[in-house]
Amino acid sequence: MTEAHDTTIPQHIAIIMDGNGRWANERQLPRIAGHRAGVENVRLIVERCAQLGIKYLTLFAFSSENWRRPPTEVRLLLELFSVALEQEVERLDDNGVCLQVIGDRSGFPGKLQRRIQQAEKLTGNNDSLTLIIAANYGGRWDVTQATRKVAMAVAAGELSPDDITEETIANHLCLTKLPEPDLFIRSGGEQRISNYLLWQLAYTELYFTDCLWPDFDKVEFDRALTSYSTRQRRFGMTGDQIDHADMPTTSTA
Ligand code: IPE
Ligand code: IPE
Ligand code: MG
Numbered sequence: 001m002t003e004a005h006d007t008t009i010p011q012h013i014a015i016i017m018d019g020n021g022r023w024a025n026e027r028q029l030p031r032i033a034g035h036r037a038g039v040e041n042v043r044l045i046v047e048r049c050a051q052l053g054i055k056y057l058t059l060f061a062f063s064s065e066n067w068r069r070p071p072t073e074v075r076l077l078l079e080l081f082s083v084a085l086e087q088e089v090e091r092l093d094d095n096g097v098c099l100q101v102i103g104d105r106s107g108f109p110g111k112l113q114r115r116i117q118q119a120e121k122l123t124g125n126n127d128s129l130t131l132i133i134a135a136n137y138g139g140r141w142d143v144t145q146a147t148r149k150v151a152m153a154v155a156a157g158e159l160s161p162d163d164i165t166e167e168t169i170a171n172h173l174c175l176t177k178l179p180e181p182d183l184f185i186r187s188g189g190e191q192r193i194s195n196y197l198l199w200q201l202a203y204t205e206l207y208f209t210d211c212l213w214p215d216f217d218k219v220e221f222d223r224a225l226t227s228y229s230t231r232q233r234r235f236g237m238t239g240d241q242i243d244h245a246d247m248p249t250t251s252t253a
Contacts, residue, residue, distance in 0.1 A: 009225070011054065011056060012054075012056035013056070014204065015186070016196055017213040018188030019187050019214070020034035020037065020212070022188065032076045036080065041217075046092075050096075050128060055129065056132065062077060063136075064104070064136060065138065085115045089118075090122075092126075096128030097123060098124060098126040102132055104136045104145075130178070134174075139195045139198030142197070143173070173199055173200070184204045188210075189208070205228055205231045
């Protein structure tokens with residue numbers, strides 16, 4: 001059962017934190033300085049979500065395709081992720097934040113994999129805000145790994161192909177236990193999904209801003225929330241039906 005909540009405030013926000021490189025370029029700084037400033041900004045947005053009672057925040061930190069970047073940038077990004085995990089995890093824990101990482105972590109160095117595991121273990125019982133970091137994540141990877149698990153169940157004779165429903169697939173995807181994102185935000189001016197949560201974003205409200213991620217402050221964040229609060233979510237129904245019926249809560253969880 002979904003708890004009753006104020007539907008003008010999203011329960012789950014998914015963000016593509018884009019524009020770090022351009023923010024650094026504008027200041028004649030190396031790109032990694034932009035990524036560092038981006039991590040600082042994550043702290044601000046996490047705090048704002050906690051203040052507002054937003055329950056789930058999913059952040060795109062490193063995509064399956066980001067391996068295509070110059071090796072030095074990839075290496076520095078992974079180091080930054082590792083250091084940020086180490087430095088932030090206790091503060092997150094003190095604030096009741098539950099940290100989870102989604103994506104193919106087998107692609108990461110062993111030390112980073114262990115740090116992720118430790119952070120998830122330490123914060124696993126917290127329930128004020130769930131912060132999900134998508135790292136080495138791609139929507140196509142997610143659908144593919146879910147399909148593989150379903151295929152294995154079929155091969156083992158536990159499931160008949162005729163019984164595969166949308167729910168079967170959804171149950172094997174990352175974020176399966178969470179409500180689907182209500183609001184998607186992309187900073188940095190590009191208007192694309194870049195292989196983020198392809199399945200989970202089916203009915204998410206999309207918000208794009210030119211603001212570069214390190215500049216995406218509380219004012220910008222609240223602007224996105226205001227935009228969200230004016231949207232009418234119809235889920236295939238008509239506007240009249242939404243206006244005149246007792247609507248179910250917005251998410252399917
Ligand atoms: C987003 O910022 C962070 C990651 C992809 C890791 P970018 O690094 O893509 O910044 P721009 O798009 O080059 O400005
Ligand atoms: C998306 O940003 C991935 C992350 C923010 C982690 P990119 O900057 O990699 O996306 P494209 O390449 O411009 O689509
Ligand atoms: Mg980018």
